[in-house]
Amino acid sequence: MPTIISISDPEDPRIEAYRSVRERDLVGRQGHFIAEGEVVLRVLLASRHQPVSLLLADKRLDGLRALLQVLDDGVPVYTAPQPIIDGIAGFPLHRGILALGRRAPPVDPAQLLAACPPRALVVVLSAIANHDNMGGLFRNAAAFGADAVLLDAQCCDPLYRKAIRVSVGGCLKVPFARIEAGTDIPALLASQGFTAIALSPSAETPLSRAPRPERTALLFGAEGPGLPADLLARTQTVGIPMTGGFDSLNVATTSGIALYHFTRD
Amino acid sequence: MPTIISISDPEDPRIEAYRSVRERDLVGRQGHFIAEGEVVLRVLLASRHQPVSLLLADKRLDGLRALLQVLDDGVPVYTAPQPIIDGIAGFPLHRGILALGRRAPPVDPAQLLAACPPRALVVVLSAIANHDNMGGLFRNAAAFGADAVLLDAQCCDPLYRKAIRVSVGGCLKVPFARIEAGTDIPALLASQGFTAIALSPSAETPLSRAPRPERTALLFGAEGPGLPADLLARTQTVGIPMTGGFDSLNVATTSGIALYHFTRD
Numbered sequence: 343m344p345t346i347i348s349i350s351d352p353e354d355p356r357i358e359a360y361r362s363v364r365e366r367d368l369v370g371r372q373g374h375f376i377a378e379g380e381v382v383l384r385v386l387l388a389s390r391h392q393p394v395s396l397l398l399a400d401k402r403l404d405g406l407r408a409l410l411q412v413l414d415d416g417v418p419v420y421t422a423p424q425p426i427i428d429g430i431a432g433f434p435l436h437r438g439i440l441a442l443g444r445r446a447p448p449v450d451p452a453q454l455l456a457a458c459p460p461r462a463l464v465v466v467l468s469a470i471a472n473h474d475n476m477g478g479l480f481r482n483a484a485a486f487g488a489d490a491v492l493l494d495a496q497c498c499d500p501l502y503r504k505a506i507r508v509s510v511g512g513c514l515k516v517p518f519a520r521i522e523a524g525t526d527i528p529a530l531l532a533s534q535g536f537t538a539i540a541l542s543p544s545a546e547t548p549l550s551r552a553p554r555p556e557r558t559a560l561l562f563g564a565e566g567p568g569l570p571a572d573l574l575a576r577t578q579t580v581g582i583p584m585t586g587g588f589d590s591l592n593v594a595t596t597s598g599i600a601l602y603h604f605t606r607d
Numbered sequence: 608m609p610t611i612i613s614i615s616d617p618e619d620p621r622i623e624a625y626r627s628v629r630e631r632d633l634v635g636r637q638g639h640f641i642a643e644g645e646v647v648l649r650v651l652l653a654s655r656h657q658p659v660s661l662l663l664a665d666k667r668l669d670g671l672r673a674l675l676q677v678l679d680d681g682v683p684v685y686t687a688p689q690p691i692i693d694g695i696a697g698f699p700l701h702r703g704i705l706a707l708g709r710r711a712p713p714v715d716p717a718q719l720l721a722a723c724p725p726r727a728l729v730v731v732l733s734a735i736a737n738h739d740n741m742g743g744l745f746r747n748a749a750a751f752g753a754d755a756v757l758l759d760a761q762c763c764d765p766l767y768r769k770a771i772r773v774s775v776g777g778c779l780k781v782p783f784a785r786i787e788a789g790t791d792i793p794a795l796l797a798s799q800g801f802t803a804i805a806l807s808p809s810a811e812t813p814l815s816r817a818p819r820p821e822r823t824a825l826l827f828g829a830e831g832p833g834l835p836a837d838l839l840a841r842t843q844t845v846g847i848p849m850t851g852g853f854d855s856l857n858v859a860t861t862s863g864i865a866l867y868h869f870t871r872d
Contacts, residue, residue: 474739482860487850515853550871582867585752588780591863595747598860599867602847606815 344396344413346403349422352429357420359442360397362432363503375501377441377514384409385511390446393417399424399438406439443514445501451492451519455534458489461556463604464536465597466527468563468570469496476500477508478594479562484512486601491516492559495523528576531559538577540569541600543590545581552580554604562600565593609661609678611668614687617694622685624707625662627697628768640766642706642779649674650776655711658682664689664703671704708779710766716757716784720799723754726821728869729801730862731792733828733835734761741765742773743859744827749777751866756781757824760788793841796824803842805834806865808855810846817845819869827865830858 349357363376374394377386380402386393387409396419398406403421410419428434458464465483470476476498483491491500497520499505500513521527531538537555541562561577563569582591582599591599614622628641639659642651645667651658652674661684663671668686675684693699723729730748735741741763748756756765762785764770765778786792796803802820806827826842828834847856847864856864 478857478860481857484853485849485856510853512853548871549867583871584750588749588775588777591750592743592746592859594857595743595860595863598856599864602814602864602867606813606848 344410344417344419346419349420352426360430360440373445375443376503378507379437379439382511383441385514386443387412389514392444394442394444397440399427402438449519451521454490454519462489463558464490466492466559466561467497468494471498473502473505474508475594477505479597480509480512482598482601483516486605491518492521494521540574540577540579541596542579543581545579547580549580549582549603560600562593562597609675609682609684611684614685617691625695625705638710640708641768643772644702644704647776648706650779651708652677654779657709659707659709662705664692667703714784716786719755719784727754728823729755731757731824731826732762733759736763738767738770739773740859742770744862745774745777747863747866748781751870756783757786759786805839805842805844806861807844808846810844812845814845814847814868825865827858827862
């Protein structure tokens with residue numbers, strides 16, 4: 343059973359990590375992250391990451407008691423009236439649930455790929471700098487059961503607060519690893535038996551005609567620039583045909599369509 | 608050739624419609640809307656809506672001269688240095704392009720459906736209140752060539768600035784009509800020969816097994832509540848199978864997957 347600690351002073355130093363969460367996002371959290379809301383909290387508690395503490399609005403405590411049983415004794419659960427919570431967070435926190443988490447230790451990309459099941463499906467992201475898109479990509483990866491996500495050096499952090507929120511916890515659920523700058527990504531994937539398939543608006547082969555390889559790596563680049571040319575030249579490319587020269591799809595939507603295609607019966 | 612008018616005073620009453628665009632969004636624009644950026648401007652100029660005026664950063668004028676040829680003489684093009692533009696808009700407007708548009712007259716939903724081609728595909732939205740989702744839905748509708756979008760009375764306005772921006776102009780491109788509260792939506796669709804297919808996480812039939820009807824109406828509801836039960840009871844429902852009890856997909860992503868399924872070869 344966790345320790346419940348009632349907070350009455352918004353300046354209480356024990357809840358320092360939750361103060362002005364939006365501004366804090368901008369400076370980074372040195373190995374920690376913030377999760378919001380009940381759904382994301384449930385994902386966190388079932389994930390490889392560790393809860394450090396919780397901050398709950400008083401009104402939420404009763405509904406969460408069963409869930410809180412899984413917390414270690416050393417994880418404090420701070421509670422406060424809703425107005426105090428809003429004052430600490432710096433904005434109206436309607437859901438009344440915040441958690442501070444500690445990242446699991448980083449994983450080597452080759453080891454993560456090697457640990458995937460024989461018929462694995464992984465997502466590889468290049469230069470995704472927008473946290474909404476990162477969250478959407480992880481939400482889809484989780485929804486379609488992707489085994490892992492690999493991020494190149496130009497990708498933003500999936501454990502940024504907004505990315506976690508948009509992913510509905512997908513960023514905490516799907517294992518991910520960062521690929522060092524300069525790594526030969528097609529060679530890395532091939533070394534673990536993965537066939538790389540890059541989504542590209544300019545591809546001649548439509549997605550609907552692409553069979554699923556036994557071990558599949560789906561590559562997505564940022565909207566606009568797309569994937570680097572040297573990467574496209576060394577992978578199988580597929581596209582989603584569109585109407586009348588309209589701008590390409592959002593990258594998270596593209597990932598949803600590609601994951602749907604490769605996982606449907 | 609349009610009239611180019613240089614603005615040097617941010618308080619100039621002629622550019623009143625562009626002042627503090629974010630705050631203005633909150634009060635509505637009585638038949639007008641704001642479009643941002645070159646891609647969306649191009650869609651606007653090719654759409655059924657009318658440009659009223661433009662406000663451009665000086666640096667953008669030369670690159671747009673060819674495009675501006677299509678403007679009527681009566682449409683003023685205001686130009687100003689970037690810092691003046693930022694001061695008028697109330698935030699840094701990096702793209703330096705704003706347009707004020709006038710909505711095309713509202714269309715009757717039955718007439719819009721009747722005007723669709725024989726093998727039409729339309730999107731019907733229920734209670735989509737989030738402008739990001741509305742924009743994403745229209746972006747996908749445009750990308751996959753949907754013939755129209757119908758909105759129930761609980762949907763937000765697709766011509767809200769943020770929805771237009773997220774849609775990359777799709778909100779201006781795809782014809783839409785508002786369904787009056789109390790309308791029998793399945794009966795409306797059936798009266799024009801459309802088969803209604805509702806996307807629902809609880810559906811037993813997977814999307815991948817759903818054949819395309821000649822005239823197809825795809826129904827999407829808000830995340831969380833989903834489509835109203837009385838509507839689901841009177842339509843064919845299909846779902847997108849997901850892994851391990853993970854939260855349902857984002858509604859815009861769902862629309863992308865469903866539109867892909869019904870338009871692929």
